Amino acid sequence: MDEKYTVIGKTIVIKGELEGNENLIIEGRIEGTINLKKNLTVKETGILEANVQTQNAEISGRISGNINVNDKIEITSSGRMIGDIKSPRLIIQDGAKFKGNIDMGEMNMGDMKIPLKDEKVEKIELESKPKEIEPESKPEEIKPENKPEEKKPEKTFGKKKNKKFGPGIKGPGKK
Numbered sequence: 001m002d003e004k005y006t007v008i009g010k011t012i013v014i015k016g017e018l019e020g021n022e023n024l025i026i027e028g029r030i031e032g033t034i035n036l037k038k039n040l041t042v043k044e045t046g047i048l049e050a051n052v053q054t055q056n057a058e059i060s061g062r063i064s065g066n067i068n069v070n071d072k073i074e075i076t077s078s079g080r081m082i083g084d085i086k087s088p089r090l091i092i093q094d095g096a097k098f099k100g101n102i103d104m105g106e107m108n109m110g111d112m113k114i115p116l117k118d119e120k121v122e123k124i125e126l127e128s129k130p131k132e133i134e135p136e137s138k139p140e141e142i143k144p145e146n147k148p149e150e151k152k153p154e155k156t157f158g159k160k161k162n163k164k165f166g167p168g169i170k171g172p173g174k175k
Contacts, residue, residue: 003023
């Protein structure tokens with residue numbers, strides 16, 4: 001059995017209060033309030049300047065006003081809305097435009113406690129100075145007699161290949 005629905009056509013303008021117990025498709029313009037027990041669909045040509053209460057809503061047109069939805073609201077990529085949304089489920093497609101507040105109802109954060117604005121928060125103070133770490137054993141002091149012999153580089157005289165000397169510069173072995 002097909003669900004009943006009403007279509008408000010592209011050239012229709014309604015000012016006032018609209019109530020119903022069936023699905024509503026808006027292609028025209030409504031100014032006022034809408035209270036539905038079923039679903040609301042605002043097509044791309046639809047314009048609402050209204051506060052809305054409904055079960056579900058799909059917005060492809062333009063809405064200026066607050067909307068309260070019992071189940072789910074979806075703003076499609078062509079949808080534009082200015083106003084507040086109250087709904088437990090919300091879908092905003094890529095390309096949609098929305099300006100307002102969203103209230104998705106009660107929320108259980110489990111064990112995670114988020115303090116309220118005026119609630120005191122327990123502060124944990126950390127030590128300001130780092131603890132010194134004592135070495136397990138001190139290294140032996142190196143005395144001059146215990147120092148290992150240093151190797152001195154060997155001097156080599158003669159011509160080194162690939163080394164160029166400019167005028168007035170004496171190379172190795174030249175006096």
